[in-house]
Amino acid sequence: MLLVAGLAVTEGAAGAATPTAVDYSFNVAPGDYEVTVNLGSASQAAQTGVQVEARRTMLAPVSTRAGEFRREVLAVNVRSPESMPTGEEGTGKPGLQVHLTGSRPAASNVSVTPVRRPRLFVISDSTASDWLNGPKRGWAQKLPQLLKPGTVVANYADSGESTVSWLSNPRLFATVQPLIRAGDQVLIQLAHNDKTTPESTFRANLGKLVDGVRQRGGLPVLVTPPVRHLFGANGKLTPTGLVVNTLGVDLPAVIRDVAGKLGTPLVDLTARSRALLEKLGESASWPIYLTTQHDGVQDSTHFSEHGGTVMAGLVTQGMADAHLPAAAFLRTGAAPACAARPARPAAAAASTVKVWLAGDSTMADPRSSCPVGWGNRFDALFTDQVSVVNKAVSGRSIQTWLYESNVTGTKNSAGECVVSPNAFAQRWRDMLDPVNGMHAGDYLFIQFGINDGDANCPRHVGSARYQSLLTMMADAAKSRGAHPVLLTPVAAITCSGSTAVGNRGFLTPTTAAGTATGAPVIDLHKLSYTLYNALKLCPNDGDYSKGAVGAFFCNDHTHFEAAGADRIARVVAKALRDQKIGLAGYLK
Structure with missing residues (x-):
């Protein structure tokens, strides 16, 4: 349309x-x-x-x-x-x-x-809200101008809300949580209206919001609140200005502590806005907030149009320093003049491109001389500017690779294996890590579909579920500025007389996931059995230990000797060139 x-x-x-x-x-x-x-x-x-x-x-x-x-x-x-x-x-x-x-x-x-783009959700209060009327502006209302179109700001900030109301009001988190897709990032900035919230309750509420985002596959980011324009006689901000509540709880300090304990990225907007205001001084910093002279109202909490842009600039600085995936989409030089330009994420500036591999034994590094996955031979085909990180694991379906032992032996009413708890395995969390995981310019190769056809749990995956999980992984890569590449499962050696023929499933859901996400699809299934025909590996009597078949396969019809893994890796590399995928530029 x-x-x-x-x-x-x-x-x-x-x-x-x-x-x-x-x-x-x-x-x-x-x-x-x-x-x-x-x-x-x-x-x-x-x-x-x-x-x-x-x-x-x-x-x-x-x-x-x-x-x-x-x-x-x-x-x-x-x-x-x-x-x-x-x-x-x-x-x-x-x-x-x-x-x-x-x-x-x-x-x-x-x-x-x-x-369809990765979203940057904002869960907050009036200081970030989209204000339709009046002079107030929220920082998230001004944030989109600082970002390129590779990510979409979805601002659900609501005036007057606290951590308590965000969880209790059905129009807030209960409505927003189902909208979160895997790979979306969620900025959580709440504290201003937790004026009477006990510390224990505030901590618990932050934990519930973080867990709720993670349950959807999103990346929660805790943001400390912007300071209020309340100065003491010493020229420094007062405790109320620093968002210490009426019970004496230092809410920004609690947020920092919770972020550390839960392992979530942190944007310290309190520290950044405090430094800016105290540097400018009480008088010179007033234009950031609403004033009677310019806006018809004096307000020490809410921002002017200029102030909303200033605070949005401080948020983007924090996003860059935290190496958030969305930082890859910051506009160069878009930060306001009175705030420093957001630093470019270190990972985005690095010269090495990482190629991340997610798959099964046909891709995995060997634990002995045989079998050898083709991913083990992939790195040697590239220049020194490319580093391959092989996270493929033998015997895994896409679902057991993502969730490991959390996939139970029980099927639900839809015939899918129940996942409980709905928490990712460490290998996928490593890839999603904002500091050491996928970054802008990296590539993610995903190849499953062999073990997924198992009729029994935990490996069983239906076609619709397979497509959904593949789409989720591709979207997560894109949200970090990385490039997903989807592959149909490599073929086993199956002969019909003297002709090698196809034998794998999940071809259609792989193609559909590529269409849904815009990711290129390499039809490794067809390319591999085409290679078997070129090598004249058929007919075969079922003995995979001798002759040309034995030199290619590791004593069965699925797994590769080192020579076979090398040939499959070269087939994938040729597909990169033939399909004009950007990574081809790094091939030797």
Whole structure:
């Protein structure tokens, strides 16, 4: 589906672009979309920015000369209500609203296309909310302008909420949690309204939110709250300014401690905003907040439009320092002038590309001289700029590889093996680790489908479940800026007379997962039995220990000798070149 708006420039009587902004409305359902817009005018200089929905800033105004055009692609989350999830400001307008800002807005060919992208959810209070009316701005309302369209900000911050209400109100976490997909990141910033929450309750509530995100395969990130503009006589922020509650609980300190104990990434917005305010001083830092002079109200907690952007810049600095996957999509130089430019994640700057392998014994490193998985021979085919991390494990289906012993021997009503608890195995958690796991520019190769056809638990996986898990893994890689590559299962040697033929399942769900995620699919099943025919491995009498078959296979019809593993690895490498997959550029 592609929705297009025509010319989007307001012309005055003399043909000049007027200061009046231009609005567009697209009749689309809730979901994620890419908005493509060509900024500029053929006849006049222009200055154009873009807001969407509840005044979310997608693009700060940029200047173009007459005849100069600039194409921008923006990732937008559409939901109802369009501002806060409890509907404090009403539901807003249906569909997707696009609003051009700037002193002389001009644009053309505005189009909207549905997309599937990793999401950056925000669970928070009024300091981060999308405000539809009035002078208040939340930092997450200003965050999208600092990110490239590879990730979508889904801001569910709601005014007046605490850790208690986020868990108890059915319109909040109970509504947001089912929306989280594997690989999504969830920023959790709550404390301002936990004014009377005991420390034990606050800790427990944070733990419940973190666990709830992890149950969906998401990456929870704890964010300490921004400080209040409350200075003492000594020129430093007061305890209330530093979000110490009325019971004397230092809520930011508790968040830091919980993050360390639960192993979640931390964005310390309290420390960053405190340092900024105390450096600027009480007077010079007021423009970050609402003032009577500029906004008609004095408010030491909520942000002005400028202040929301400043705080969003501090959040992106924290995202980069924590090496969050979303940091790979930060716009260069997009941070506000009064805050330092967000540092580029170290992993994104590294020259070595890691190739991560997830699969079964046909891919795994050997535990003896035989069998040898093709993944063991993959590294030697690349230059020194590539490092292969082989996490394939013998005997695993996709589900047992992901969940290991948490896959039970019991089937549910759908015929699938029950997973309990729903917690990932360490090998997948290692890949998802924000510091040492997959990063932007890496590759993830996934090949299962051999053990998954087992009729019995724990290895049994149905086709729909297989596709779902494969899609989840590919999305998780993409959310980190990595490139998933899906492979159909390598063929066993099965002969029909003198011809090697196909013998594996899960081909259709692998292709479907590739289509759903945009990941390339290497049909290793077909490529491998085509290789067997080229090597004339058929006919075969069932003895896999002698002749050409014995030199290729390790005494059975499935597993490889070192020579066979090397041939399969080279087949995969050739497919990279033939399918023009980017990793091919690193082949020797």
